[in-house]
Amino acid sequence: MKCSLLALSSYLDDELEPGRRAEIEAHLVGCERCRKGLECLREETERFGALGRVHVPDDAVNGFLQQLGLLGPGDTLPPRAPRPPDPPGPELPRWRGGGGAAETLPWSARHDPQPPPAPPESDQPSLPFVDVFSPSGVTVMAASSEQPPEDYELQLNGRSVPASPAPQSPEAVPGAPEPPAPDPWSHGSVALEGFGAWATVHPVRVTPSGLEEATSEASGIDGPTLGAAGDEPLAPKAAVVEATGIEAGAPATTPEPVVIPEDILPPPPLAPAWPASVAPPVHPPPPPPPPAEPLPASAPLRPQPPPTRLGDQSWLDSGSFAPRVRASDDEGDPWSWAPRDDPVPPQFRTHPAPGFSTDPLGSVPGGAGAPPGRSPGAEVASDGDAADADATPDPLIDPLIARVAGPPQPVRATLISRLRDQVSLRLALMRSADGDDGRTPGTGPGWGHTASPPESAGLLTAALRARMDPPVEMEAPAAPPTSGGLPTRGGHDTDRLAASPWSEAPLFESAAIAEATAPRVRDLDRGPGKPGRHTRQLGDHRWIGPSAGKLDSAPGRFGDLPYRLSRLARQFRRRYIVLAMLAILALLVVTVSLVVNHIGAPTPLPLAANTGASSRAVPLASGTPALQPVTALQPSASVAPSAAPTVSATPVPTPVPTPVVATQSFGSGGSGWTVEDVRYGTQTNGDLWIVLDFSGGSGEPRATASFSDPTTLDVTLTGAGESGLSPGTGGIVTKAVATSSGSTVKMVFDLSKAVTLKNGSYTPQDKSNPYPLHLILDLG
Amino acid sequence: MINVAANVPATSGEFAELVSEHLDELVTYAAHLVGDADSAVELAAAGIFHAAKYPPARIGVDGTAALYRAVTRACRTGERFPPRPHGPARLWRRSRASLQTEFRGGDVASRMNTVKRALMTLPFERRAALLLRNLARLRYPEIARALECSPEAASRQLAAARRQFSSVYREIAI
Numbered sequence: 001m002k003c004s005l006l007a008l009s010s011y012l013d014d015e016l017e018p019g020r021r022a023e024i025e026a027h028l029v030g031c032e033r034c035r036k037g038l039e040c041l042r043e044e045t046e047r048f049g050a051l052g053r054v055h056v057p058d059d060a061v062n063g064f065l066q067q068l069g070l071l072g073p074g075d076t077l078p079p080r081a082p083r084p085p086d087p088p089g090p091e092l093p094r095w096r097g098g099g100g101a102a103e104t105l106p107w108s109a110r111h112d113p114q115p116p117p118a119p120p121e122s123d124q125p126s127l128p129f130v131d132v133f134s135p136s137g138v139t140v141m142a143a144s145s146e147q148p149p150e151d152y153e154l155q156l157n158g159r160s161v162p163a164s165p166a167p168q169s170p171e172a173v174p175g176a177p178e179p180p181a182p183d184p185w186s187h188g189s190v191a192l193e194g195f196g197a198w199a200t201v202h203p204v205r206v207t208p209s210g211l212e213e214a215t216s217e218a219s220g221i222d223g224p225t226l227g228a229a230g231d232e233p234l235a236p237k238a239a240v241v242e243a244t245g246i247e248a249g250a251p252a253t254t255p256e257p258v259v260i261p262e263d264i265l266p267p268p269p270l271a272p273a274w275p276a277s278v279a280p281p282v283h284p285p286p287p288p289p290p291p292a293e294p295l296p297a298s299a300p301l302r303p304q305p306p307p308t309r310l311g312d313q314s315w316l317d318s319g320s321f322a323p324r325v326r327a328s329d330d331e332g333d334p335w336s337w338a339p340r341d342d343p344v345p346p347q348f349r350t351h352p353a354p355g356f357s358t359d360p361l362g363s364v365p366g367g368a369g370a371p372p373g374r375s376p377g378a379e380v381a382s383d384g385d386a387a388d389a390d391a392t393p394d395p396l397i398d399p400l401i402a403r404v405a406g407p408p409q410p411v412r413a414t415l416i417s418r419l420r421d422q423v424s425l426r427l428a429l430m431r432s433a434d435g436d437d438g439r440t441p442g443t444g445p446g447w448g449h450t451a452s453p454p455e456s457a458g459l460l461t462a463a464l465r466a467r468m469d470p471p472v473e474m475e476a477p478a479a480p481p482t483s484g485g486l487p488t489r490g491g492h493d494t495d496r497l498a499a500s501p502w503s504e505a506p507l508f509e510s511a512a513i514a515e516a517t518a519p520r521v522r523d524l525d526r527g528p529g530k531p532g533r534h535t536r537q538l539g540d541h542r543w544i545g546p547s548a549g550k551l552d553s554a555p556g557r558f559g560d561l562p563y564r565l566s567r568l569a570r571q572f573r574r575r576y577i578v579l580a581m582l583a584i585l586a587l588l589v590v591t592v593s594l595v596v597n598h599i600g601a602p603t604p605l606p607l608a609a610n611t612g613a614s615s616r617a618v619p620l621a622s623g624t625p626a627l628q629p630v631t632a633l634q635p636s637a638s639v640a641p642s643a644a645p646t647v648s649a650t651p652v653p654t655p656v657p658t659p660v661v662a663t664q665s666f667g668s669g670g671s672g673w674t675v676e677d678v679r680y681g682t683q684t685n686g687d688l689w690i691v692l693d694f695s696g697g698s699g700e701p702r703a704t705a706s707f708s709d710p711t712t713l714d715v716t717l718t719g720a721g722e723s724g725l726s727p728g729t730g731g732i733v734t735k736a737v738a739t740s741s742g743s744t745v746k747m748v749f750d751l752s753k754a755v756t757l758k759n760g761s762y763t764p765q766d767k768s769n770p771y772p773l774h775l776i777l778d779l780g
Numbered sequence: 781m782i783n784v785a786a787n788v789p790a791t792s793g794e795f796a797e798l799v800s801e802h803l804d805e806l807v808t809y810a811a812h813l814v815g816d817a818d819s820a821v822e823l824a825a826a827g828i829f830h831a832a833k834y835p836p837a838r839i840g841v842d843g844t845a846a847l848y849r850a851v852t853r854a855c856r857t858g859e860r861f862p863p864r865p866h867g868p869a870r871l872w873r874r875s876r877a878s879l880q881t882e883f884r885g886g887d888v889a890s891r892m893n894t895v896k897r898a899l900m901t902l903p904f905e906r907r908a909a910l911l912l913r914n915l916a917r918l919r920y921p922e923i924a925r926a927l928e929c930s931p932e933a934a935s936r937q938l939a940a941a942r943r944q945f946s947s948v949y950r951e952i953a954i
Contacts (some may be wrong), residue, residue: 009939013913015920048914050895054820061800065823068829068861070796077800410828444792566871578871 003034012041103381614738663706666760670699673720673744675738676771680730687758687780688731690749693771694720700762703775710754715777717745732779755779795835798843799828805916806851812911813855815900826861827851845925848916852908852926898949906941912939 001007010016011024028034056064058080065071283772293642557772591693692715695703701719706712722745727736765771799806808827811820827850836842854860899907905927912923924934 005943006936006939009942010920012936013938015935039945041942044949045914046941047895047949048910050893051812051915052817053813054804054817056803056807056821061803064803064825065796065799068799068825068832070792070799070828070832075793075796077796080800224814522949575871675937 003027003031003037005037008034008038008041012038012045032059075607094714179210196775231289322349383604511587663704664757664760665702665704667700667702667719667762669702669719670697671701671743671774672721673697673701673717675720675722675725675747677726678736678738678747680725680728680733682731683780687778688733690733690779692717692747692775692777694773694775695771697773700773701775703760705757705777707757709750711751713748713749713751713757713777713779717747717775719743720745751779791892792832794839795832798839799847802844802847806847809848809851809877809911809916810851810855811898811913812850812899813897813904813908815896819860822860822862823854823858824851825852826863829861830854830859842925847919848912848922850927852912855908858906861899894949894953898945898952901905901948902941906937906944909934910941910945911929935951 007016007020007024011021014021016024028038054322062076066073066075066078071077123573337364417514437717469504650701671692674696676695679693681689681691683689690713692703697720699719701717704716704718706714721743722738725738727738727747729736732752733749734752736747738745738747740746756779757777758780759776761776763774763776765773785797797939803824806824807820810824810827811817814820814823828847830853831846831850836846899910902910909923912918912926918926920931920934920938923938926933927934929937937942
């Protein structure tokens with residue numbers, strides 16, 4: 001059988017036939033590679049438990065279905081089955097707190113069969129945080145107003161800490177014998193000064209991934225969320241609330257602080273004061289600690305390094321911590337043999353971190369499923385020898401911690417130190433990436449780089465990459481630092497770093513390292529202004545949700561303008577601003593168009609009063625014998641193109657504009673008619689009808705209408721006469737004169753305004769009039 | 781022999797019970813599929829609305845897959861319920877009120893953790909295949925119905941998705 005990812009995937013999902021399944025099981029016995037690959041697939045399946053789950057409340061389901069039309073207004077559904085619990089612990093890998101693939105690690109969480117106690121308030125939104133890490137995640141709950149419970153405890157790797165009085169501070173009694181080194185975990189309750197004032201560490205389970213994710217969520221952290229007694233006051237409340245998604249209630253009472261014994265504390269910070277850019281603590285500083293007592297000689301657990309911060313890089317040259325580089329990126333990849341149809345984009349390719357591998361399978365001697373950097377052999381056996389075991393350097397974890405946190409020393413695997421280191425790392429990276437810490441642009445190491453931080457990679461990954469890449473530079477450390485104790489690496493401007501207020505007083509050495517090297521990592525990951533395809537997707541996605549816009553402006557063609565516009569439009573109160581802007585824009589366009597039309601429009605022509613009924617009537621010069629035989633009542637359209645040459649025998653060099661006059665003819669040419677009457681009638685559309693009544697003839701007398709001037713209408717009737725006709729006035733006709741000569745009658749109408757002759761027609765007799773023929777001239 | 785019962789349309793109450801049973805998973809699936817918990821309810825509602833309009837004949841057998849198929853379609857096409865206006869009207873607020881549904885955990889679904897970041901780098905179909913298997917716990921035939929492909933194609937998509945997810949996660953996770 002050939003190794004097949006498809007077969008392994010189907011095998012993992014139990015979707016194979018029994019025969020094929022047995023075949024694969026037989027293959028797995030002898031194929032190490034497939035076994036690793038199968039474990040890797042299992043881990044990936046388990047990782048999906050870290051995805052958040054959405055829960056629609058029961059009371060909202062009915063309304064939801066009613067809106068969809070699936071339920072009537074009065075219909076109700078039976079109550080839903082209780083929400084299934086999160087995957088049990090054994091389904092998770094052991095390094096996530098379950099009993100899965102890998103061995104239990106000393107600092108991993110112990111699966112507690114007892115579910116975590118309910119939060120003190122039922123409406124506490126503890127679900128998000130529990131969802132991320134449950135059932136073995138960190139649960140930080142707000143302290144209730146009453147006295148904190150007595151049995152709160154800190155569980156770490158099976159070290160159940162029963163409630164007990166807090167260990168007394170190591171008050172030095174003169175003459176008394178040195179007390180033995182206390183085992184902190186066997187003694188009891190742990191509270192953190194400055195931390196317990198507003199929050200209670202309810203059963204705390206820490207997993208590496210959970211910790212990484214917890215800190216990765218806190219994109220807006222302004223300070224570390226956890227600290228140890230003796231440090232400066234710890235994180236602002238809002239930071240942890242944002243990190244955990246839990247609103248911490250205002251405590252009415254302050255739990256009695258219990259001092260963590262000195263031997264489990266992380267090393268005192270080399271720069272105890274917070275930088276000025278860090279938000280001030282909410283709570284007053286704790287009382288000054290009791291006078292320090294030298295540690296007993298029997299517990300030399302933490303040799304303090306010389307206060308050179310990172311100036312002395314000699315520890316980097318030690319053999320056990322010297323960086324090493326994997327041969328290739330595919331080393332340890334369980335799928336290196338499989339065809340890579342989807343190669344990892346360049347921005348996701350990381351340089352291997354020396355001393356440990358991000359590959360969960362390949363380079364961890366603990367075997368499949370083990371988290372990077374800890375072998376099961378280094379596991380702490382029991383509660384009794386916890387202190388000794390913690391003091392023993394772990395070959396996999398301690399190099400990691402040492403490279404992140406400082407010079408090599410037997411770092412105790414304590415919760416506080418790990419949390420503090422990781423949070424400080426992320427804080428430093430976020431600050432260097434955001435540049436929103438109040439620094440003046442151009443003074444910090446995060447400025448001057450247009451590239452965005454590598455959101456495709458975890459910040460801690462970036463820090464480690466920054467710390468360990470390129471290996472050539474690490475192997476050849478530069479000259480000793482000149483200012484600020486910061487590491488001097490090739491190409492870095494130490495003066496610029498020293499000028500940064502952040503770099504003057506870094507929280508920890510790791511923070512200084514990360515800050516000093518973060519821009520270089522960004523440049524290595526992708527060039528400025530060249531986000532990759534997947535990076536673009538991530539960047540686009542980052543605009544949605546609560547983390548939108550937290551890091552920096554998303555790359556885009558128009559920057560963040562589209563986002564800001566859409567966000568502005570989505571806001572209810574501001575939509576009117578958009579509407580007002582659109583209205584102003586429309587008004588401006590209309591105004592401009594009106595102005596342009598007014599300026600560009602030609603001068604209005606004089607009123608073409610006598611141009612005929614329609615555009616078909618072409619103006620003629622007055623006196624032009626252009627009468628055409630008209631058979632219809634419609635105005636004649638056949639006219640001479642130009643009258644001027646025909647009128648004058650000699651060509652006129654400069655044509656004189658002649659009055660525009662039209663001549664229209666009506667009637668086919670009857671005879672024997674007598675004009676009996678002239679009537680005027682104003683129509684509803686404002687036109688004036690001049691009606692000539694005829695009697696006693698045949699056919700239709702030929703009528704020719706023309707305007708001698710714009711307000712004078714001449715009508716000549718051929719084949720008709722008149723007998724004492726005296727036409728009156730009406731409408732716009734101010735004067736009417738009728739003269740006859742033989743069989744021709746000429747009538748002149750003086751008009752009060754210039755009009756056109758729209759139409760003219762003969763109509764037969766109607767009932768209301770005794771005359772058999774009428775000529776109607778429509779003037780309008 | 782004709783299965784008469786197969787042609788009996790499902791009642792709305794039966795379908796509503798099925799939706800009520802899987803509503804959390806459907807909204808969660810939509811949230812992780814599109815990477816936006818704010819739109820998850822609208823997308824899931826659009827899918828459920830479509831599935832209710834054309835319910836499967838055997839709701840007890842195909843109902844779950846039909847629901848996921850409809851939600852996957854809605855997420856793929858961006859169809860929402862209630863529908864959003866098109867054109868410049870999108871610039872201001874929707875005229876119709878959105879679904880009056882509150883849900884918890886949306887912020888968690890929106891947060892960017894490592895798994896989610898790695899997941900969002902996958903193509904849509906592979907992301908859907910991974911979520912349908914690991915989140916919704918569907919079997920291969922159901923995944924095939926949800927993705928509207930053959931079971932063999934679904935298994936190939938899932939294997940490729942796992943392969944790609946492993947590569948990306950290994951690179952970005954520590």
